[in-house]
Amino acid sequence: MKITIVMKGCEFSMDVATQEPILEIKNKIQHFLGIPVDSQTLTVCDWELIDGLDLDDYPLISDGTKMHLSTNHTPPPVSPSTKMKITVKFSSRKFQIDVDNTDTVRSLKEKIHIVDGTPIRRMTLCINAAEMEDDFRSLSEYGVQESSEIVVFLKAMSRVMADPPSRRVSVVVQTSSSLMNAARIPVEMNDTSRVDELRQLLLERRMLPADEYIFIHKQRIMRDDCSLRWHGVENGDFLYVFKGTVSRGGY
Structure with missing residues (x-):
């Protein structure tokens, strides 16, 4: 079944088994976002989900359920916007x-x-x-x-030295299991290319189904209108992509 993980500022979907342990869900979040398991708190309807239990121990959880993720990890994956x-x-x-x-x-x-x-x-x-x-x-x-x-x-x-010319960078786009079974997609682009151009390239090549996506680099949500260079992307870096949208006005 599919659940939605809701954080401050964004949300993304994830495929899980009906008997999947809560701890395994936290491990997946750690793998994709880099947030340590012991820093995560998952709640549904203000009830905290306990590591030692499985999803089927919570009758209120079904396909489409939204789980809220809070964390004491520093820095947080998304900083409050002020x-x-x-x-x-x-x-x-x-x-x-x-x-x-x-x-x-x-x-x-x-x-x-x-x-x-x-x-x-x-x-x-x-x-x-x-x-x-x-x-x-x-x-x-x-x-x-x-x-x-x-x-x-x-x-x-x-x-004053001129800005360095654009250069090609090779990155790996890691998708979540809810998109295409946690695929790793190698991509090469100019470092002056914007994030929305990367998204369009993946859509045109049918590497992603048509939908809204969030890209994350080093635990930070990437801005659509800014370049890979602006985000500090280097050769060999991983960019994580989740289905979802940024829900607040700024990044």
Whole structure:
């Protein structure tokens, strides 16, 4: 039968046996999302499912049942989304900008570029005198909050290097058992290709049935409109795909 695992911000379906142990379901979740079994709590109608029992020990569970997954794993697979306004300060000017705490340093640079026109590759961002070095870390990981001030330093033109050209990356798309028996699909694309282009490629080649999908890389839901490079995807990485949609406004 098929059940639906519901997390904060998304949900995906999973095929299970009627007598499948609760612990085995948690093992599958750990395999696909990287969340340790001992960090998972599964509930149905506010009743916690116990590791030592099987699905048929719970008469309320049937085909189509939704199980809610909560976790104390850090970092969580999906960070809560919070809109906030911060101040961006240059040496001679400053302005406010709306961001999401799940935005990355790179996406903040992109927003500054849209508002101000400053080339992204010239920017060095700092908060509380500390440089925000990793473009793929979220703003929340740097402690950015409502009304935080981000200082922008500009690199000298002689030090600015062009963005590296696109390159081919080979990845493995791992599907869940509810899609096609946990298949592993090798895919090669440019690292500048967007996630929605990857989805379209898999659909056109009939490697996935027509439906809505969530892609996950290193326990983070991938944004459709951002590139593989933006997500930090490297050669040999696994991208996990589940049937479902992101249910909140942001990623």
